[in-house]
Amino acid sequence: MKSSIDLGVQAFKDGRFSDAITFLESSTKFHPDNYKLWLMLARAYQKDLQLEKASEAYSQVLGGCSDDALIQVAKQGLEAAKQDQNAALNRPKELFCPECGTAIPAPRHSNPWCLCGWSAKGAGRTSHSSFIYLKDAQSYCRKHRVKIYLKRKNDIFVILEDSVELQGLGTKTFPVDGRLAFPLRERLAYISQDELIPILPKVNNDALFRERNALDNSTMGRLYNWGAFLARLSEGVGFDVSLRQPDISVGGVLVAYGYISQAMLEQALDQRVNGETIGQSLIRMELCSLDTLIEGVIGRSRLGNVCTRHANNRLGAILLHEEIISEKQLKQALFFQSQMNRPIGELLIQLHCCKEEDVKAALKKQRPIKAELAEADYLGEVLIQQGQLTRTDLLQALSEEQFQVKRPLGEILASMNWANPKSIKRALGWQTEKKRLLAEGAVRLGQVLIDLKFISSDILGQVLSEQVSFPRPLGQLMVEKGFCTPEQILNGIEEQINRRNRLAWQGDQGEAHEVKVVSRSQLTKAKKEAVKKEHQRVEKERKAKQPSKLPLIVAALVALALVFGASQLFMAIPQKPKPAPQRPHF
Missing domain, CATH: 1.25.40.10 (Tetratricopeptide repeat domain)
Incomplete structure (x- = not known):
């Protein structure tokens, strides 16, 4: 032993x-x-x-x-x-999840969380954020080469690495602006848990997300509920998306929407001068222009085409060109305008710089401004924001509008009972009022900057006077002269848009727009007539393209006439009489 x-x-x-x-x-x-x-x-x-x-x-x-x-x-x-x-x-102590017992990696020890959904922020109980930023979901798609399906208000969206698409009938998808498709939080689009409905209720009534390979359009993919997808998203991007506060500065928003890279933002931050904002640093280093900064932060879908008069088409410029007033008088009137907020023509008359007849003649020479609404102000977008319409219905209505020539969108929506005719009527009235405000130049940026206490009226008058000698946009001059930062110009433009929208709703009476409602049978009949007219048009164009047979017919008739004339001529020539046969003499 x-x-x-x-x-x-x-x-x-x-x-x-x-x-x-x-x-x-x-x-x-x-x-x-x-x-x-x-x-x-x-x-x-x-x-x-x-x-x-x-x-x-x-x-x-x-x-x-x-x-x-x-x-x-x-x-x-x-x-x-x-x-x-x-x-x-x-050596750091090893941590374990109190819910499922899984070991938590060392990088997460400062703010521990687990894939099962547990988070230390919830004081030892399961706690989830109620929203996800769209840019985090796109970063996850970019890193793992996948696409995410979700259903928001009966619309199925597909989140890709750099864009968002709306799924129509079948598997066909159509691009949409993420800033219009989802709500905004600190200028960043986000996905709210309260707005999502099950993506495949017959398969899994709790699943809100569906993940597929980027090139896969046939398999089921993976289904996740809110907590499971939040945990998977955090694991995929490398940080807890429910705890991390995103960069909501101007530079952070530009990076989120792809207008500048992260390296460019870090370069601007490293070389920023004391007291300088990120926007000022980006412009000074020529990493982006003010126009790019405005478009990247606010979005082209909300800005549209800027409706401002050309420098040579302004009343003061016309009077100056006609040598009715001097440059000094125009600058003086512009300075008074910044103090009194009254029309420039009226001030020039009161200052005895010109006569009323001169102002009226100059106004007649002014070319009218063609006010164009931004994409966010289109009829369909307005009705979607009011909850009267879904994007899927709008997509189908737009296809109906293209199918039926000269068929207004409002009539199609009312006929298909996709939107309330009163809501359509009011939205159309709002659009008309918004166009009028844009054409008249209501809610000027300079006055908004004064109301926000970014500048004084004296500074506005000085910059307006500068515009006479250096015709450039007001915001650009404000930034170049150092009177405003790019961030202040952004806030001013956003406030300008909001004020115009509020004024348009207040001024809209909805009386000038009547929506004609027709039945489904009438709509079907209109479709058949449209198809018939389209076939007739196509047949007419086809016949027009075929070579004409008339020249051949004429040529044939001419040849026949020549042959007939030649035969007649031949018959008209006198013939020599044949000699009579001689009888033999015996």
């Missing part, structure tokens, strides 16, 4: 250090002066990461052993045990 010493040595050689410790501890009690057993026990403790007990065992050898070789081994072992002990103290 083997002794405990032999069993301990064999267990140590086999790598069963916990068993070796049990046998060797028992052996040292019976043989306390056997320092080779103490050394083996110390090494077993060290292998089993019981570093304090290993140090005690090595100290036991150093305190009682007289063998120099064993003492040298004990010193080396004690030094190694202390180094391991210090490294263990500096």
Whole structure:
């Protein structure tokens, strides 16, 4: 029968250090002066990461052993045990999820969260954010080469790495502006949990998201509920999207929408002068222009085409060109306009710079401004924002509008019962009022900047006077002169848009727009008539393209006439009489 010493040595050689410790501890009690057993026990403790007990065992050898070789081994072992002990103290402790027991990686220890949905922010209970920023979802799609399907207000959207598409009938998709398709939070589009409905209710009534490979259009893909997708999204992008606050500065928004790169933003931040905003730094370093900055932050769909008069088409410029007023008089009138907020023509008359007849004649020479609404102000978008219409219905209505020539969108929506005729009528009236405000130049940017306390009226008058000699947009001059930052110009333009929208709703009476409602049978009949007219048009164009047969007919008639005339002429030539046959004389 083997002794405990032999069993301990064999267990140590086999790598069963916990068993070796049990046998060797028992052996040292019976043989306390056997320092080779103490050394083996110390090494077993060290292998089993019981570093304090290993140090005690090595100290036991150093305190009682007289063998120099064993003492040298004990010193080396004690030094190694202390180094391991210090490294263990500096090593981060391993954390585990209290919900599912999964180990949490070290980078997440500051704000721990788990794929099961647990988060330390929720004080030990499952806690999720109620929204996801669209740019985070697109970053996940870009990193993993996937696309995400979700259903918001009966519209199925497909989130891709750089765009958003609306799924129509079948698998065909159509691009949409993410800033119009989703609500905005600090200028960034986001996905709200409250607005989502199950993507495939017959398969999984809790699944709100569907993930597919970027090139896959046939398989089921993976389904996720809100908590599971939030955790997967956080794991995919490398941070907890429910805890991290995104960069909502001008530079951060430009990066989110792809107008500048992250490297360009970091370069602007590194070389920013004291007291300089990010927008000023980007423009100074020529990393982007003011126009690009405005379009990137506000969005082309909300800006549309800027409706401003050309410098040569303004009343003051026309009077100056006709030499009715001088440049000094125009600058003086513009300065007074900034103080009194009255029409420039009226001020020129009161200042005795020109006569009323001159102003009227100049106004007749002015070319009218063609006011164009932004995409966000289109009829379909207005009805969608009011909750009267879904994008899928709008997509089908637009196809009906293209199919039926000269068929107004409002009539189609009312006929198909997709929108309330009163809502359509009011939206059309709002559009007319908005166009009128744009054409008249209502709500001027300079006055908005004064109301927001960004500039004073004196500064506005100075910049307006500068525009006479240097005809450039007001916002650009404000930034160049240092009177405003690009961020202040952005806030002013956003406030200008909001004020015009409010004024348009207040001024709209909805009386000038009547929506004609027809039945489905009439609509079907109109479709058939449209198809018939289209076939007739196509047939007419086909016949027009065919070579005409008239020249061939004329040529044939001419040839026939020539042949007939030649035959008549031949018959009219006198023929010599044939000699009578002579009878023989007998």
